[in-house]
Amino acid sequence: MNDVVAPPPATAAAYKSDYKPIWCPGCGDYTVLNAVARAFAQLALPPHEIAVVSGIGCSSRIPAYTSCYGFHGVHGRSLAAGTGLKVARPELTVLGASGDGDGYSIGGNHFLHACRRNVDLTYVVMDNHVYGMTKGQASPTTEPDWDNKLSPGGTGIRAFHPLVIALASGANFVARAFSGDQSGTADIIAKAIRHPGFSFVEILSPCVTFRPEQRDWKNHVHPASVEATDDPARAARRIMTDDGFNIGVLYQGNRTPYPLKMGSGQATVESLEAEFTP
Amino acid sequence: MSPERTRPATLSEVMAQALAIERDAAERYSALADVMEVHNNREVTELFRKMASIEARHMQQIMSSMGWGRPEDAPPVTGWWPGGDAPESVPQDEIHYLMTPWHALQLALGAEQRAEAFFAALATNAPTEAVRKAALEMRDEEREHVALIRNWLAKVPRPDEDWAVDPDPPRYLD
Numbered sequence: 245m246n247d248v249v250a251p252p253p254a255t256a257a258a259y260k261s262d263y264k265p266i267w268c269p270g271c272g273d274y275t276v277l278n279a280v281a282r283a284f285a286q287l288a289l290p291p292h293e294i295a296v297v298s299g300i301g302c303s304s305r306i307p308a309y310t311s312c313y314g315f316h317g318v319h320g321r322s323l324a325a326g327t328g329l330k331v332a333r334p335e336l337t338v339l340g341a342s343g344d345g346d347g348y349s350i351g352g353n354h355f356l357h358a359c360r361r362n363v364d365l366t367y368v369v370m371d372n373h374v375y376g377m378t379k380g381q382a383s384p385t386t387e388p389d390w391d392n393k394l395s396p397g398g399t400g401i402r403a404f405h406p407l408v409i410a411l412a413s414g415a416n417f418v419a420r421a422f423s424g425d426q427s428g429t430a431d432i433i434a435k436a437i438r439h440p441g442f443s444f445v446e447i448l449s450p451c452v453t454f455r456p457e458q459r460d461w462k463n464h465v466h467p468a469s470v471e472a473t474d475d476p477a478r479a480a481r482r483i484m485t486d487d488g489f490n491i492g493v494l495y496q497g498n499r500t501p502y503p504l505k506m507g508s509g510q511a512t513v514e515s516l517e518a519e520f521t522p
Numbered sequence: 523m524s525p526e527r528t529r530p531a532t533l534s535e536v537m538a539q540a541l542a543i544e545r546d547a548a549e550r551y552s553a554l555a556d557v558m559e560v561h562n563n564r565e566v567t568e569l570f571r572k573m574a575s576i577e578a579r580h581m582q583q584i585m586s587s588m589g590w591g592r593p594e595d596a597p598p599v600t601g602w603w604p605g606g607d608a609p610e611s612v613p614q615d616e617i618h619y620l621m622t623p624w625h626a627l628q629l630a631l632g633a634e635q636r637a638e639a640f641f642a643a644l645a646t647n648a649p650t651e652a653v654r655k656a657a658l659e660m661r662d663e664e665r666e667h668v669a670l671i672r673n674w675l676a677k678v679p680r681p682d683e684d685w686a687v688d689p690d691p692p693r694y695l696d
Contacts, residue, residue: 255592256549264556268693270615274553286594424606424614426546427599452615453693459615462605491602 256285259294261311268376270459272423272449273303276370279423280339281310282430287337287437294337297326299346302377303370303449306341320351323358323367330365331502337437338365345375348384348404355406359413359442364501366436366443369406370423372451372458380454392454406446407483411476411495416441418479418495419472422465423449425491435493441501448489461489468492529644533652534588536644538596540660541584543637545593547610548577554617561619561692566626573630577610580663610637610664620688622681631671638664 259281267273284294294312298304300319307314313336317325326340340358347355347369358367373390375381382395384404391398410418417439421429429447436443448465450458464487472493473479479495530536551574558567581593590596607613612629641661648654 257552264560266560267557269557269561269617269619272614274557274614275550278549278553285592288594422606425603426549426606426611427542427608428602428606450615462607462613462615465606467602 256281259284259291259311261309263308265309266305267302268451268453270450270452271302272372272447272451273306273370275423275426276303276368276429276447276449277306277309279421279426279429279433280306280368282427283433283437284312286430286434289337289437293335294339295326295329295333296339296341297329298322298341299343299351300377301343301346301375302451303341303343304346320346320349321354322346323351323354326365326367327358327361327363330363334364339433339437340365340367342367342369343376343383344369344371344373344385344404344406345381345383348406352384352404356409356413359410359415359444361502362414362416362441362499364440364442366433366445368433368436368445368447370447370449371406372449372455373403374451374454376451376454405484406444407494408480410444410446411480411483414442414499415444415495416497416499416501417443417493418483419443419445419493420491421445421447422461422489422491423447424462425465428467428491432493439496441497441499464489465491468494472496474498529647529649530653531649533656534597535599536648536653536656536660537584537588538599539644540641540656541581541588541590541593541596542599543608543610543640544577544580544584546608547612547633547637548574548581550607550611550614551577554612554614557617558619558621563619563621565623566621569623569626576667609640610634618686619692620686622685623678624675624681625685627671627675627678631668631675634664634667634671638668 291312296307296310296312297315298307299317299322307316315325322340322342326338330338371385373383373385375383382399387403388400389398407418417436419432421432432445436445448461450461466489468490472495474496483494530539551570555567555570610633612633616629638661641657641664645654645657645661648657
């Protein structure tokens with residue numbers, strides 16, 4: 245039988261499934277979903293050559309809302325699953341998705357080592373500084389003085405700085421986006437996918453239910469005033485000293501991605517036995 | 523990403539910017555319709571779907587007038603909308619699952635008015651006659667939409683004061 249190659253879909257809507265997202269009205273994740281779909285359309289990627297891999301949490305519902313292959317994985321393990329998938333099937337475009345709890349706490353260790361390994365995949369974290377699905381606990385990016393019923397007076401714990409940590413750990417592309425800026429977010433995700441190696445996109449995505457004050461983020465975000473640098477020290481200095489609302493591609497490195505030698509996709513039980521059995 | 527939104531200098535650029543605005547609006551209305559459908563708010567779902575189809579039709583009109591097969595064929599539009607949202611997009615954080623058609627139309631009215639003001643300003647500052655003419659056409663279209671929505675608004679009842687009261691909310695915050 246001849247291989248039939250479907251043409252890439254014409255519109256971003258074709259990358260969305262028929263399932264209606266179950267997020268709170270006003271949640272920033274709706275526009276992240278639209279931005280992801282637009283980025284895929286911009287790159288004219290066939291949906292069957294894309295895998296969206298997530299962990300657990302509100303944002304991690306996203307694979308079901310796309311028409312691509314998807315894997316709604318174990319809590320904090322979107323990068324573990326995504327890395328394995330990309331190594332086994334390097335021809336796929338792999339997009340990892342998490343929230344700040346899933347990605348930086350439960351999956352924090354995977355985050356560090358995914359940056360180090362520099363496998364050619366894109367990691368999108370929808371950061372709202374709170375565990376939304378489990379009703380509003382402080383997450384690693386929560387401000388230390390965020391006062392709420394579950395942590396009266398705030399946790400007093402210093403907030404995790406994902407962009408700097410990604411940079412220090414070896415991520416090859418580091419960007420910050422804002423969910424309210426749908427077209428800008430789509431452009432950043434498209435650039436992240438195009439860039440070789442591990443690309444990290446932190447998306448500020450307000451939780452209007454447990455952090456209603458984040459509605460005000462739209463009045464604070466602003467585009468980065470300078471172009472991305474390929475100098476990690478300069479990027480670190482910029483990121484450490486910005487106001488946290490600086491939007492754009494902040495670092496584009498040139499590390500060689502992790503070599504993907506295994507992924508012919510044609511392995512047989514016999515060939516795997518020969519490889520792994522002494 | 524440049525801090526300033528590029529001021530269109532050619533007809534192609536102004537139409538690309540108009541397309542970007544209509545596209546954002548169509549996708550936003552569609553997403554809002556999905557939200558309302560999940561919450562079984564059928565009247566507002568229908569209204570947002572209708573708005574999405576109107577905006578999508580405008581997208582198609584712009585693309586066919588310019589010979590663009592898909593939005594990605596248009597020249598890239600770079601820059602930044604203040605707050606992220608394009609002028610004709612309804613702010614997604616201003617919706618409520620119990621909102622009525624009156625609320626939805628108020629949001630739509632605001633969006634159309636912002637779009638009208640945007641194209642009016644574009645026409646005033648247009649660098650060429652072709653850009654000015656196109657911007658004025660867009661402004662007039664948006665002005666028609668403002669009038670249309672005002673007519674719709676006159677036909678829908680104002681909501682009761684307790685429209686947002688729900689004795690059994692989908693999410694308890696206490």
